[in-house]
Amino acid sequence: MQVLVYGAGQLAQMMYLDGAALGINVMAVDVNNNTVVHPVSKSPLDCTLEQAIELADALTVEFEHVPETLLEQAQASGKLYPGIEAILVGADRVREKQLLSGLDIPNCPYQIVDDLAQLDECVARLGERLIIKASRDGYDGYGQWRLKAASDLPALKTQLANLDLQAVPLVVEKMLNFDREVSLIGARSKSGEVVVYPLAENLHHEGQLHVSVAPATNSTEALTEQACDIFTKLVNGMDYVGVLAVELFQCGDELLVNELAPRVHNSGHWSQAGSPTSQFENNLRAVLDLPLGLAVNTGGEASVSAMINIIGCDDHKLALLGIGGTHLHWYGKTVRPKRKMGHINVTASDYAALGEKLSALAGYLSLEHFPQLQEEAARLAASN
CATH class of the missing domain: 3.30.1490.20 (ATP-grasp fold, A domain)
Incomplete structure (x- = not known):
């Protein structure tokens, strides 16, 4: 089976790596020049975009800002998941607000x-x-x-x-005085099967996500149910296929939608180590209409997880891999300020143990690039 991903960045790369284990071949489109490339090496492949569309069993996207002419060509193939309307909602905040209002979903x-x-x-x-x-x-x-x-x-x-x-x-x-930002990521297959991941708690710095923790601390059953209801309204209302990320503001006991991302999402990277099936694998399963994988752990060493973005630097020490339950994902990019260079996933049996591991991790990093890490480590260590 083959999947063609529009966009040739780290998300396509991670879909390729998960797909390889299932015997699914993932190709990518560099949308700057319409070239079909290998998702890891970025080397051009020996086929045209038209040939790649013909060969693929499904087409999907790694980001929403794909030129509309390319999306229209993909939509015409009958293989694009999610469809063009859902992708354009993620690319245009006016469309996004109209969708939320039309489905009576609370937002800012x-x-x-x-x-x-x-x-x-x-x-x-x-x-x-x-x-x-x-x-x-x-x-x-x-x-x-x-x-x-x-x-x-x-x-x-x-x-x-x-x-x-x-x-x-x-x-x-x-401008709301919200308590925190959380996100819910889930997948819906062509046949309508749905799985959702636990709520993740997201910490930002200067407009960028720096740390995600999942499951989010202090998540009540009512809060999770509210988030799942929002997700279900969205995927059913759009007849959505694939992974969808819903970013939410928590204001007391109420959740308001902040943004939608019609694709795999940074705040779901923790699922690579902290879930039985990563968001990347479930996206491939969904668009190919394969049975979806479990998204929730039932216990054990990987009961709680954190994802730490590596932004604008490459001076981490590989000795950090000596911390149990720690995994490094490197994207192979040239360093630029505010550029996402990779991420680190850490799993633990509980929040206190996770906080201890994040505190240890800080010893291997240049902390000027990780301004949220020590504070989050201390918060988690005190949360049990």
Whole structure:
């Protein structure tokens, strides 16, 4: 069986590695030049994009910002999972908000803005503390601005003056005092089978995910049920096939959707070591309509997990592998500031043991690049 992935980054690479164990061949498309490449070596393969589409049993994506012409060609094959509409929802915050509102799914109060003069109305309606997001091409904190006081509005308008808001409107959201961010990742197959992973708790720094812990601490049955209800509404409402990530804000006992990602997701990387079936394998299973694998551990050494992103550096020490239950995943990229270079997965029997392992891990890392690690280690060590 063969799967063609649009995008040739680390997510395609990890799908390839999991697929190989099942005898599934994964190819990737470099969407910058429409070249079919090997997902690990990035070497061009001896076939055209049209031939690769013909050979593949299923097509999928590793990120949502694929040129629409390529998505339309993929959709025409009848093999693209998820479908083009679901992918475009992930690429456009206006479409995303329309979907959430149409399915009556709670999300942050917002207003769509295509003229800077409308920002005054946003302040009057949503309050003076706002998050302003470009509706397309924003990620990892890029394409976002914050308004903390109405007196700063004139300066913000000046900063945004050169944007073409008719082409790319803004989504303006009320800045919430949420307790934490969590995410739910699950998979739905072509035949409608669904599995969901435990809620993960996510810690960010400067707009980027730095640490995920799963299952999230202090997760009640009611909270998990609420997240699963949201996920089920989404996948059924979109007739979705593949892995879907739902990022959520927890405000007291209520969950509000922050963002959707129609693909495997950074906050699910912990599943490589902390789950019987990784998100990457389940994505392949889902798009090929194979039986989905278990997503939840029943106990043992890997009962709790953490994922630590390696961002903008390559100066970690490989001796960290001596910490029990620790796995390194390296992407083979050239170092750049804020670039995700790899990640580390750590598993343990409980949160206290996980905290101890993260504290030990800190000794092998340059902590200026891991600002959340020591604080999270201390929190987990005290949480049992």
